[in-house]
Every structure is written in structure tokens, then in C-alpha cells.
Amino acid sequence: MKPAARKKPANAEGRIRARNHARILDAAITIFTQKGYDGTTIAEIAAAAGLPKANVYYYFKTKKAIYTTLVANLIDQWDAALDNLRSDRDPAEALAGYIRAKLEFSRLHAAQSQMFASEVVHGGRFLTRANLRHMHAITLEKVKVFRAWARAGKMDPVDPIHLFILLWGSTQYYADFEVMAVNELGRRRVRPADFDKAAETITAIVLKGCGVRTKPR
């Protein structure tokens, strides 16, 4: 083999590799979301990416490798909205910001939310223990925030995990169960105004429901 110095460093991908890698993942997430892992074919992903099927295997070893790369990306994004929740913030603003951020994610990344939902509904067979531990650890950090607010008298001492489940279930619904959301909203698609109304409604119910106050009592 020729001198190793000639080989590109692993993180210095060429522009062709980076472009095709991204194209495949973009195409894949749309189709995995619509059809699920087993209902999606490599030929469909290739066609949507504008590449011959065999070429997909040049960039990803297997179909499962494509899917698990997407799942790993989704875990990274799951964390981001939780940054709103810091104990040094006013709980009304922090919770309102979190709800808004979660709904923005549902609105702008419906496919990612749906794909993650699909994965979890089917038992999370591609979620690793490390994925689950990570998400649990992050959540426990934020549980502390809720507890700190409760100790400071800024909100009622509601069970933080069940509160998170209520927050996640309600905000993700608009993306994950879009078919039901549009049906019940009487629309063809969820509009930005619907997301605004959702943010307003969920925020009002949660703040009032958790006894959130902007001043300590």
C-alpha cells in the first residue's frame, strides 16, 4: 500500500462523500418515517437520493447502518429543547420556552419526530442501552430543576417524570400523530397558527395546572 500520509484523515471527508452521505440520510429519513424500517427498500432510498442502489452500499455497509445513524442523530436533537429548563430561570418563562421549543421541533422536524416515535412504538429495537441511559440521565438533570422550583415555592410539587410525560405526549402529538391531529383540528395539515394555539393552550394549562407562580409566596 502507498504511504499512509497520502490517505485522507478519517474526519476530512471529501465533498463527494459528504454530499452523498447527506443525500442518502435525507432521503432515508423521509421514507423510514412513512413506511417504517421493514417497509422501506434500499431501492427507494437510492431513488430518492438520486443514486444507483449499489452506490448506497458504498457509503453505508447495510440498511441497518443507515437507520441507526439516523436514530443517533435524533437522540442528539432530543436533548436540545431541554436546555430551556434551568433552575436559575423563571419557571413560567422556562416552561413556556420548553413547550414552544418542543412544538417548533414538531413543526419543523415532523419526519424526525415521527421516525423516533415509530422506533419507540415498536419497542425501540434499534435504541441502544447507551441511548436510553443518556436520555434518562438528561431527564434526571431536569427533574432536579423542577424539584428546585418546587422547594423555592415557585410551583407545586408535581411528580416530575409524569409531568415530563404529559409535556412530551402533548407537544409531540402534533408531529407523531399528525393524521389524527389534522383530522380532529378539521384541517388538511397542521398550520403554524395551530402550533401557536397549541403552545398557548398547553402552556396555559401546564402553568396553571402546576401552580406556577412568577413570584415566590
Added chain:
Amino acid sequence: MKPAARKKPANAEGRIRARNHARILDAAITIFTQKGYDGTTIAEIAAAAGLPKANVYYYFKTKKAIYTTLVANLIDQWDAALDNLRSDRDPAEALAGYIRAKLEFSRLHAAQSQMFASEVVHGGRFLTRANLRHMHAITLEKVKVFRAWARAGKMDPVDPIHLFILLWGSTQYYADFEVMAVNELGRRRVRPADFDKAAETITAIVLKGCGVRTKPR
């Protein structure tokens, strides 16, 4: 053909037919839930039902026929919990009852809830327009109940559809996203006590959050 009187009436199925029909559906819902429509094989359903594969085709014309029969059954069950919501009831009791009923369904029929969730997450390709119209019509009936309570000053005039989405999203989460629920609860499975705590927490937040009062002001 022999005299029609000899043929059994369509609704007087023999015990063999009824038994095998039920066995196939019971087996199917478990596997469709775990693996999704495309990930499930007729051979797996047959094995779980204790029948040879070709025999399954004696009872159901196609794989899709099995699946859509299950979906139709799920629609029927979706309605039942909503019976709690009647305008002549006290809203605190009615909403608490509805939340409790939904959580009971999640606890006792997790597979059905997950299968329906999977169907919707993937765009509801096996949900018919009639299915969707039916669910929408039922919901609109209950929207009237919320509006009647608001007019009577028994609760705040929150947006009924967004409230339903919050109720559905939070109560179904324990079944649909069981993997996440157990992970965040720090458990191996969701226990009856967790459902009790969920009922208590969701009910408290929703009643307080919606300004539900047991006496008109």
C-alpha cells in the same frame, strides 16, 4: 347448489371458525404491534396462532384483511372511554373518569394502543375516511360538552381540541411509548402504581389547569 337452508346463516359461525378467527387475530395484534405491518409475516402469525400458514388464508383473504379487521376493532374501542364525558356530569368527576379510563386502556390493552399508534405514526394508510370521519364526529360531540361546561362557568374556556390532544397524548404515552416511559420512570415495566400516579398527576394538572370547579361561580 343445495338448498340455502342448509348453509349456516352468516352470523351463526361454527365454533371452529370462531375459535380460529379469534386465535389468528390475537396472535396478529401482538406481532403487528411488535414488528409493524411490513415486518410481520403470515408464517409468524400462523405459528403464534398454532395453525399451518395456508390455513390462515382459509379464514382471511389476505394479510391486509387481518390488519384492517384489527384496525376496525380498535376504532370501536377508541370510542368507549369518551362515554365518561357528558355535559350532565360534574366536570371534575367526568374528566377524572375519562383520564382514568384512558389510562386503564393503556394499561390493559397496550398492544392495541401501540398498534393504533403505529398505524397513525406511519400516516394511517389503513385508516379509512369513514374511520376518520367517525372519530372526528365523536370528538365534536364531546367538544360540545366542554363548551357547555365553560358556558356554565364550570371550567375555563380552553380550546377543546387542543385539550383533547393533551389528554390523548399524555394518557396514551404509557402504552404507545412504553419503552420511553419505563426508561424515564426507571423501571423494567410500567406498574399499576405508576398508572395510579399518572392518573393522579394528569388529573390534578388538567383540573387545575382548566380551572375546573365543582360549583358554578
Added chain:
DNA sequence: CCAGAACCTGACCAAAGCGTCAACTTTTTC
């Protein structure tokens, strides 16, 4: 008891899909 109906089933077929491969083309580097 027998004929008809209902039920069962092993073997089979056609189609689909994951992944491979050898040969080719393009790009990159020296």
C-alpha cells in the same frame, strides 16, 4: 351411512429485496 360442507395442509410459484462483485469512470495527489 352417505353426501355435502367445512376445515386443513404440504408443496409450490412468482415476485421482491438485501447485499455483492467485477469492471468501469472520475477525482485527487504527486
Added chain:
DNA sequence: GAAAAAGTTGACGCTTTGGTCAGGTTCTGG
């Protein structure tokens, strides 16, 4: 400009799966 590396791709092999079929068995009613 040439060699090496990277990228491309049509054809193919193997396996799997939905569904069929012909022939068989069991059940039911007269």
C-alpha cells in the same frame, strides 16, 4: 501526466414471503 484512490453501477445470487392449489380429513345434517 500518471498512478493511486475514490466513486460508480448493471447484473447477479440468494433468501424470503404472500398467496395458491389440489388433495386430503373432519364435521354435520338428512
